[in-house]
Amino acid sequence: MAPVAVLVGAPGAGKTTIGEMVAELLGVPFSDTDNLIEATAGKPIPEIFFDDGEDAFRALERTTIASALADFDGVLALGGGAILHEGTRELLGAQTVVYLSVELSDAVKRVGLGGGRPLLAINPRATLKYLLDQRRPLYLSVATHTVVTDHRDPAEIAAEVAALLKG
Ligand SMILES: Nc1ncnc2c1ncn2[C@@H]1O[C@H](COP(=O)(O)OP(=O)(O)OP(=O)(O)O)[C@@H](O)[C@H]1O
Ligand SMILES: O=C(O)C1=C[C@@H](O)[C@@H](O)[C@H](O)C1
Numbered sequence: 493m494a495p496v497a498v499l500v501g502a503p504g505a506g507k508t509t510i511g512e513m514v515a516e517l518l519g520v521p522f523s524d525t526d527n528l529i530e531a532t533a534g535k536p537i538p539e540i541f542f543d544d545g546e547d548a549f550r551a552l553e554r555t556t557i558a559s560a561l562a563d564f565d566g567v568l569a570l571g572g573g574a575i576l577h578e579g580t581r582e583l584l585g586a587q588t589v590v591y592l593s594v595e596l597s598d599a600v601k602r603v604g605l606g607g608g609r610p611l612l613a614i615n616p617r618a619t620l621k622y623l624l625d626q627r628r629p630l631y632l633s634v635a636t637h638t639v640v641t642d643h644r645d646p647a648e649i650a651a652e653v654a655a656l657l658k659g
């Protein structure tokens with residue numbers, strides 16, 4: 493078993509929103525590794541960052557993704573920073589990976605004041621600019637498909653992703 497597709501992209505790209513819609517269009521389950529990590533750790537992501545630090549979070553994220561790639565056959569959304577870990581990028585090598593791209597202006601609007609995202613808790617606009625610049629090449633390096641989300645309605649984006657996966 494392997495996921496029908498793995499969704500990657502920055503915070504606010506719409507991985508969760510679009511992923512749920514794509515799964516419904518394809519009639520398959522949806523899962524989000526942020527939720528799987530919280531279930532495994534027994535605490536919310538901000539608490540994992542606070543108690544254990546980002547490196548520990550990324551290691552837990554990698555093992556969670558490895559299990560999901562082996563066991564789950566629906567649409568799988570990854571956390572926005574999962575691709576920072578080289579081991580996680582390697583795991584994605586054999587997968588269908590859809591990069592939902594978003595640029596700063598739309599990402600800022602969608603993320604607002606950061607809500608529950610520990611890395612965006614302070615100065616979300618500047619932090620998002622840094623994250624986008626740092627991560628863009630990494631998203632592209634794992635992607636088999638790229639779908640632009642700026643100025644587009646979620647239903648339209650989900651339909652494009654579903655068509656790509658069917659085609
Ligand atoms: N194409 C879009 N147009 C307008 N709003 C959107 C679009 N996609 C997502 N949103 C909104 O942006 C917010 C963030 O979306 P979502 O949680 O799906 O992003 P994400 O990529 O899963 O982020 P994270 O990496 O933090 O989990 C939500 O409020 C969602 O409704
Ligand atoms: O962009 C990031 O580094 C993160 C995004 C979220 O999905 C969570 O995985 C966590 O808040 C870290």
Ligand SMILES: [Mg+2]
Binds near residue numbers: 507508524569
């Ligand atoms: Mg999400």
